[in-house]
């Protein structure tokens with residue numbers, strides 16, 4: 001994993017048509033360099049990340065594994081431009097994220113990065129369809145309505161488009177959250193425990209789609225507190241805010 005030696009995307013014929021979510025607008029290398037993040041707790045500072053570095057290339061699936069409280073969410077939020085670190089830098093597709101203006105960073109986020117939040121963050125008073133289209137609705141646009149419909153079909157949610165999140169099972173909500181993250185055809189997908197609340201069947205559906213996305217050249221970083229699955233490109237073990245092993249070493 002070097003800055004220059006980019007690995008070929010695993011699927012040389014390009015985009016994989018098995019999952020509409022696999023479509024991307026480009027490729028993205030993610031470089032996290034020396035990230036430190038402290039939270040000012042009540043009377044006591046919490047060091048959530050300490051000098052964390054990693055590098056992910058297009059067409060790779062990396063796992064961030066560690067117990068609850070080890071800093072996984074903090075690292076994903078920082079890597080996605082959603083939480084400013086105290087020290088260190090984040091590069092996405094060559095952009096030094098935290099040196100960008102607010103508008104430029106929002107543009108990189110919208111164009112390159114899909115985020116699946118640990119608690120789904122679905123909007124309770126919007127339908128499933130509008131939740132998937134949320135990034136567009138926020139800008140008062142509905143240009144991607146066709147893509148939203150396609151993603152719902154991919155995730156077998158087309159019959160639920162008019163339902164509200166409270167009417168869905170946990171597995172269905174997670175699929176809505178993933179569909180929303182994929183709406184803008186991101187190159188980098190940051191997924192925070194996307195299978196954490198799911199049974200094996202529903203977890204398998206999510207992992208299959210992430211695999212398709214990676215085969216088509218996408219970059220995935222998935223946080224998990226449980227055992228990682230075989231066949232991933234890199235497993236970063238995190239404990240108390242530090243990466244302690246990479247691929248078991």
Ligand code: ADP
Pocket residue numbers: 039040041046047048066067068069070071072073074075
């Ligand atoms: P994980 O996702 O691995 O469970 P987090 O990144 O959520 O870990 O949290 C890492 C550490 O930072 C934990 O000790 C947590 O209590 C602390 N933490 C997270 N968010 C905040 C916050 N907003 N204020 C204070 N401490 C926080």
Ligand code: MG
Pocket residue numbers: 072073074118192
């Ligand atoms: Mg977390």
